[in-house]
Amino acid sequence: MTSVLYDAPGPRAKRRNVILSVVFIAALALVLWWVYRTMDDKGQLDWALWKPFTESEAWTTYLLPGLVDTLKAAALSMVIALPLGAILGIARMSDHKWVRVPASVVVEFFRAIPVLLLMLFANEFFARSTDVTSADRPLYAVVTGLVLYNASVLAEVVRAGILSLPKGQGEAAQAIGLRKSQIMSNILLPQAVTVMLPAIVSQLVVIVKDTALGGVMLGFTELLNSRGTLAANYANVVPSFIVVAVIFIVLNFLLTSFASWLEGRLRRSKRGTGAVLGAEDVDDLNAAEVGGTFGTGADK
Amino acid sequence: MTVKLTVFSGVGSLVWGTLLAAMRVSPVPLMRWFGTAYVNIVRNIPLTVIIVFTSLGLADIFGVTMGAPDDFALQGFRLAVLGLAAYTAAFVCEALRSGINTVPVGQAEAARALGLNFTQVLSLIVLPQAFRSVIGPLANVLIALTKNTTVAAAIGVAEAALLMKEMIENEAQTLLIGAVFAFGFVVLTLPTGLFLGWLSKRLAVKR
Numbered sequence: 376m377t378s379v380l381y382d383a384p385g386p387r388a389k390r391r392n393v394i395l396s397v398v399f400i401a402a403l404a405l406v407l408w409w410v411y412r413t414m415d416d417k418g419q420l421d422w423a424l425w426k427p428f429t430e431s432e433a434w435t436t437y438l439l440p441g442l443v444d445t446l447k448a449a450a451l452s453m454v455i456a457l458p459l460g461a462i463l464g465i466a467r468m469s470d471h472k473w474v475r476v477p478a479s480v481v482v483e484f485f486r487a488i489p490v491l492l493l494m495l496f497a498n499e500f501f502a503r504s505t506d507v508t509s510a511d512r513p514l515y516a517v518v519t520g521l522v523l524y525n526a527s528v529l530a531e532v533v534r535a536g537i538l539s540l541p542k543g544q545g546e547a548a549q550a551i552g553l554r555k556s557q558i559m560s561n562i563l564l565p566q567a568v569t570v571m572l573p574a575i576v577s578q579l580v581v582i583v584k585d586t587a588l589g590g591v592m593l594g595f596t597e598l599l600n601s602r603g604t605l606a607a608n609y610a611n612v613v614p615s616f617i618v619v620a621v622i623f624i625v626l627n628f629l630l631t632s633f634a635s636w637l638e639g640r641l642r643r644s645k646r647g648t649g650a651v652l653g654a655e656d657v658d659d660l661n662a663a664e665v666g667g668t669f670g671t672g673a674d675k
Numbered sequence: 676m677t678v679k680l681t682v683f684s685g686v687g688s689l690v691w692g693t694l695l696a697a698m699r700v701s702p703v704p705l706m707r708w709f710g711t712a713y714v715n716i717v718r719n720i721p722l723t724v725i726i727v728f729t730s731l732g733l734a735d736i737f738g739v740t741m742g743a744p745d746d747f748a749l750q751g752f753r754l755a756v757l758g759l760a761a762y763t764a765a766f767v768c769e770a771l772r773s774g775i776n777t778v779p780v781g782q783a784e785a786a787r788a789l790g791l792n793f794t795q796v797l798s799l800i801v802l803p804q805a806f807r808s809v810i811g812p813l814a815n816v817l818i819a820l821t822k823n824t825t826v827a828a829a830i831g832v833a834e835a836a837l838l839m840k841e842m843i844e845n846e847a848q849t850l851l852i853g854a855v856f857a858f859g860f861v862v863l864t865l866p867t868g869l870f871l872g873w874l875s876k877r878l879a880v881k882r
Contacts, residue, residue, distance in 0.1 A: 487865060499853075616731070
């Protein structure tokens, strides 16, 4: 694609590219040099500040428990949000207005609110109305917030996945006399799941990143929060930030690569419909033709 | 405060994101490499980490005070804008790049046949069409940004989330306060989505 935008470089263009590269390197180097100098001035490069990361104590006391909590919250939210999202998504496509409308309202409402507000609210709610111990409360609040938000996002993913299937699938199933529930569980969902997988994995990245919110605002002891205690102990603000950022990057990069590998694989094996729902497509789908697709006469 | 944060960091991320997108398709390999690296790194760090870093790292260690060394509220606000813009720019860049890919090959080829150079091809021919086709995705980025501004509460910027946290802790009607703030966000994001959706239909390049 890129080569369409410019001609194959001739001698002059090549020279210009080299000059531009040099200028760019110089600018980049200037910034890096400034970063290096200030870090050096402030003593952030001292080996004493980096040394903890080569020893087991910093990892076993701070970082690994933090990572475990991050993953725990993410995994819990995913496990709860996925079925909930599937139910909401299917409910939004129901034939019955009294099922469809409330589900739509719930999905649209929770999608429009920041996760952080949901977490704060859940935290306060648990504190006042339930007897969850204060030690467990941050985890509960984080998971509640993430579940509410991501269930509604996943509901949209599910709906988009099912709507992306060819209409003929539902119609054919209807023609051979399956019930509505049978059409959904035997025909549409199995096909839609393969379509949705990459988008679901990408949503997992969002969940992992959002757990960090709970660490700052609610005192949930996840990775970012453990970084605070770690830095307070060793006084290594910048090194600890870099290490934590790298952990997050590696974690999410693995997930994104997995998602795009999955997407490519599913796209290649065009057995079913060949339609695959990428991460970005989710929000763009509009649902003009939801109602009445699997209409009357299903139970003859 | 939420609206102000959104507007400033929205504009900032749009500019920076466009530059990044231009870098990612540019003929200079080094710039391409930098753009790709930036997007992949920033996209995978939680926004919370970035925002907290602007405060603890940039301001305290590097001494970046954004021209307001004494006024902590202003400094926090500007740092939050910086962090939000840097983070959102990665998503703007990705949206734009996919928009550039939707512009038919013939457009760029015709422009090159006319003798335009890369900057001209990109700024006169490809980007104007790309922008029109990515208004929808950009609207989603903007809505996400509106919601992400709440993260600025982490460094004490007095926007919606921090206000709600304080109010909810001091007042009795938890549910009511939560509902009001939630409603506020619905009011902010819903019209944005509807308006930009209408705009993207209106401006869509007819082919």
